[in-house]
Amino acid sequence: MSRPMTDPVHIAQKHSFRKWMLVLLCILSVLAGCSPEQGKGVVSGHPSGSGSKSASMAAANAAWRSALSGGDTVPVQGQLTVGPDIIEAENGTIPATKLLLQQGDNQIRVLSGWGWYEIDSFILTPVPVNPVPSVASDPVDSGASAAARSLMHYLADQYGKFILSGQTDLGNVSWIYYQTGKKPALVALDMMDYSPSRVERGTSSKAVEDAIAWARQGGIVSFQWHWNSPSGLVDQPGKEWYKGFYSNATTFDLATALSSPGSESYNLLLRDMDAIAMQLKRLAEEGIPVLWRPLHEAGGKWFWWGAKGAEPCKALYRLMYQRFTSYHGLHNLIWVWSTPEAAWYPGDDVVDIVGYDSYPEGGDYSPVINRFEQLSAVVGDRKIVAMTENGPIPDPDLLAATGAHWSWFCTWSGFNSDIKQNDPSHVKKVFQHPYVITLDELPDVRNYPY
Numbered sequence: 162m163s164r165p166m167t168d169p170v171h172i173a174q175k176h177s178f179r180k181w182m183l184v185l186l187c188i189l190s191v192l193a194g195c196s197p198e199q200g201k202g203v204v205s206g207h208p209s210g211s212g213s214k215s216a217s218m219a220a221a222n223a224a225w226r227s228a229l230s231g232g233d234t235v236p237v238q239g240q241l242t243v244g245p246d247i248i249e250a251e252n253g254t255i256p257a258t259k260l261l262l263q264q265g266d267n268q269i270r271v272l273s274g275w276g277w278y279e280i281d282s283f284i285l286t287p288v289p290v291n292p293v294p295s296v297a298s299d300p301v302d303s304g305a306s307a308a309a310r311s312l313m314h315y316l317a318d319q320y321g322k323f324i325l326s327g328q329t330d331l332g333n334v335s336w337i338y339y340q341t342g343k344k345p346a347l348v349a350l351d352m353m354d355y356s357p358s359r360v361e362r363g364t365s366s367k368a369v370e371d372a373i374a375w376a377r378q379g380g381i382v383s384f385q386w387h388w389n390s391p392s393g394l395v396d397q398p399g400k401e402w403y404k405g406f407y408s409n410a411t412t413f414d415l416a417t418a419l420s421s422p423g424s425e426s427y428n429l430l431l432r433d434m435d436a437i438a439m440q441l442k443r444l445a446e447e448g449i450p451v452l453w454r455p456l457h458e459a460g461g462k463w464f465w466w467g468a469k470g471a472e473p474c475k476a477l478y479r480l481m482y483q484r485f486t487s488y489h490g491l492h493n494l495i496w497v498w499s500t501p502e503a504a505w506y507p508g509d510d511v512v513d514i515v516g517y518d519s520y521p522e523g524g525d526y527s528p529v530i531n532r533f534e535q536l537s538a539v540v541g542d543r544k545i546v547a548m549t550e551n552g553p554i555p556d557p558d559l560l561a562a563t564g565a566h567w568s569w570f571c572t573w574s575g576f577n578s579d580i581k582q583n584d585p586s587h588v589k590k591v592f593q594h595p596y597v598i599t600l601d602e603l604p605d606v607r608n609y610p611y
Contacts, residue, residue: 258531259288261562291534291564293321294542298611301513304492307607309450312381313495313513314611315604316568320545324560325598326591327383327571329550331371336578340585341592344600347452348375349383349550349571352437353406356389360436362402369443376449380600383452383497383549383571386437390465391429408468416469419476434481438489445493448607454497454549455481458518460505471505478507499549501532503539514568515540516549523581526556528565552576554583557596 260267262285298317300309319325327347328334338344353359354366372382389403390411396402400410418426444451459467459474467474478498485491498507499516506512517532529548536546547568548555554570576582591597 259534259563260285261559290562291537291566293564293566294537296320296545297513297543300495301510302486302492302494302496304486304490305495306445306448306450306492308448309493309495310611311609312450312452312606315606315609316514316545318609319598320568321566323596323598324557324567325381325569327381327569328574328577329571330574331375333572333574333577337588337592341589343592344378345380345592346598346600346603347381347383347569347571348372349385349452349454351385351387352440353387353389355437355440356386356405357433357436358389358391358394358405359403364403369440372444372451373447373449376444376447378600379603379605381452381603381606382444382449383454384441385454385457385549388433388455388464388466391433392426406464408463408465411465413465414469415466415477416473419473419480430477430480431484434484435489438485438491441485441491441494442489445491448493450493450495450607452497452514453494454499454516457499457516457549460500460502467500467505471502474505475507479511482507482511497547497549499547501535501539506539509540509543512540512544514545514547516547518550519548519555520550520552520573523553523579524584525553526559526587528555528559528563529567530563530565533565533567547571552582554587554591556587557591557594561596 296317298314299305300313302309305313316325325347326343326345327349328337328345329349329351331348331350334344334348348371350368350372352366352368354364354368356364368384372384376382387406389405390413393412393414394402394405395410395412400407402410404410413426418424418430421427441451441453456464456466456474456478458464460471462468466477482496485494495513496511497514497516498512499518500506501515501517506515515536517529517536519529519532521527521529533546540546545568546566548570550573551570552573553576554572555565555567559565560567572583577588592599
């Protein structure tokens with residue numbers, strides 16, 4: 162989910178550095194008495210309105226005091242994230258991100274998020290590139306189909322060696338091919354219009370047909386589900402029924418529904434899950450494994466499945482896992498969870514892959530190393546980590562240099578052709594890069610040895 166960023170803050174540092182990767186620490190207290198040999202810089206465009214001021218920097222030093230709300234982000238030369246775990250802090254040092262500094266002068270650019278903050282200095286410390294961890298290659302579903310096992314083993318084998326290219330919606334593939342001469346390895350589609358509360362209002366979908374067609378080309382299939390609320394649709398201007406996956410467009414209470422098995426609202430949850438299971442069975446009958454990504458971005462709480470907090474959402478995810486695998490016998494699914502906060506993680510026993518939906522400022526092709534490391538820490542380096550959605554596509558050169566071992570990226574529909582998000586020359590570079598796997602480079606992923 163993209164957030165507006167305004168009022169850039171620029172800090173020009175005047176030291177020469179070797180091409181080191183450095184870890185950036187933000188200081189929440191105002192620093193004083195920094196030795197002059199650390200260098201000087203000027204902070205401009207300070208979002209709190211206090212104007213320019215001097216900052217002492219060791220390499221490119223910065224410190225801040227913040228009143229950001231939970232989950233707000235402040236990008237630095239790519240993306241610096243202030244996570245909800247440190248929002249309450251008044252003083253102290255917090256890790257922010259990793260930067261790749263070049264020989265000569267470097268500039269760190271800080272963009273404001275929501276709330277306010279005061280920047281005083283940065284501290285940078287040399288760190289090694291992340292090693293490639295040994296991740297799980299077997300699906301968590303003990304009854305997983307042979308095709309699902311093959312795909313999972315393929316993803317594990319490629320992890321840290323390459324990144325798979327991905328794109329949302331089959332209709333965007335032809336544009337990518339025209340621009341680059343390549344097609345993505347993965348296409349993500351949506352179960353949204355199969356939601357019963359949309360179907361009863363006249364929607365239809367050919368997403369499953371598109372998925373079958375893509376799989377027949379040899380591509381990897383992913384599905385998310387913008388789950389239109391089972392009931393309680395507000396259906397007023399700005400909150401129309403077709404926006405029913407948003408928290409503010411429904412009165413449906415997940416916590417209440419889950420607390421009363423057998424109730425009308427609980428049964429509506431099962432009705433909706435059963436409707437989607439029928440569509441996933443069509444893919445199972447074709448022998449197609451699916452990267453299944455339900456309840457995405459739950460921690461943001463802008464979707465109704467996250468509105469009541471982590472515990473009801475995790476309970477819903479686990480209910481869905483049980484309903485699909487045990488009740489419906491769906492074993493062609495690889496289960497993908499894409500909310501980065503540790504408190505929201507449903508558990509190792511029901512998650513195969515963890516992901517993050519990345520929407521930095523348009524044209525920011527940074528590796529998003531901070532979020533990669535956050536997710537890796539959540540799963541203890543035991544699971545594959547993927548960029549399950551993105552606006553700007555990360556630069557493959559930076560991915561390899563920083564050790565941001567994203568399994569795949571998946572550009573959101575329209576962001577691939579928006580030159581403010583991804584310049585056509587950048588898209589061409591990405592899809593023709595040796596680090597990036599495209600459709601023509603995939604093996605038969607349904608019959609990959611395991």
